[in-house]
Ligand code: G3H
């Protein structure tokens with residue numbers, strides 16, 4: 001069944017677990033996410049970004065998720081719009097049936113320029129008013145995502161969510177979930193070496209939870225960048241530079257301090273790219289023309305990864 005983010009995260013908080021929120025843009029990802037959830041009995045969050053809309057089209061994305069809901073009626077599914085740049089885009093998503101939206105007012109509509117606190121409060125409050133009237137949940141963001149490695153002092157403070165600002169933002173907007181900046185960033189190139197507490201500041205979550213004990217925190221940029229998939233990609237013709245992600249153990253630590261939604265896109269990209277490269281490179285597959293075999297290899301790899309995340313974050317067994 002389709003449920004709102006708030007319903008799911010309230011339940012997750014009661015039971016002290018977090019739910020991975022996987023970005024989707026094609027059918028194989030949706031099926032991998034659902035097969036894994038069915039195998040370990042986990043609720044599901046699937047989210048579509050602007051890039052996913054450009055690739056698949058909003059109608060296809062939405063119907064892929066609705067197909068998952070129909071095929072797996074016993075699994076709770078949240079259909080979430082990731083990083084909407086404006087209240088208008090949120091309104092569109094709400095109208096088309098999404099059960100949750102992220103109003104990303106940490107940046108201006110260009111999605112590059114850091115926005116003022118007042119701008120963020122203004123656009124996010126507008127979305128909350130609209131969304132709550134429709135039973136739809138809202139995720140907001142305070143602080144800007146970005147790597148703390150080699151940062152100037154001026155950038156440094158923006159890249160860590162300020163607890164006073166967070167408290168004020170939550171009070172003024174009445175959001176359902178708060179995305180925080182703790183040193184993670186989108187994509188594969190998060191950290192040039194395995195992250196320490198200096199650049200991946202899990203301790204900030206502890207401070208935030210003391211101030212906002214009832215808030216659900218969202219970690220963006222939370223792919224772990226699996227070293228085994230990185231090696232597979234490079235072994236079969238890829239050329240990915242040395243890089244590290246957010247260790248699963250650090251996310252599990254964050255879950256103790258109120259992290260309830262964990263955004264993952266890059267890890268599924270890596271698993272599918274690695275699996276496809278490896279499959280195609282096998283001599284016994286050299287004459288293979290049935291592309292479904294190739295997609296199947298990708299789907300199986302993603303499924304295994306999804307199940308590992310459901311189990312690690314504790315959502316397994318809670319569908
Ligand atoms: O928000 C970040 C996600 O990884 C989406 O990336 O815009 O390339 O789909 P994308």
Ligand code: 13P
Nearest residue numbers: 187221222223263265266
């Ligand atoms: P990753 O690039 O770490 O997978 O992060 C995805 C994300 O935060 C989507 O909003």
Ligand code: ZN
Nearest residue numbers: 186220221263
């Ligand atoms: Zn994100």
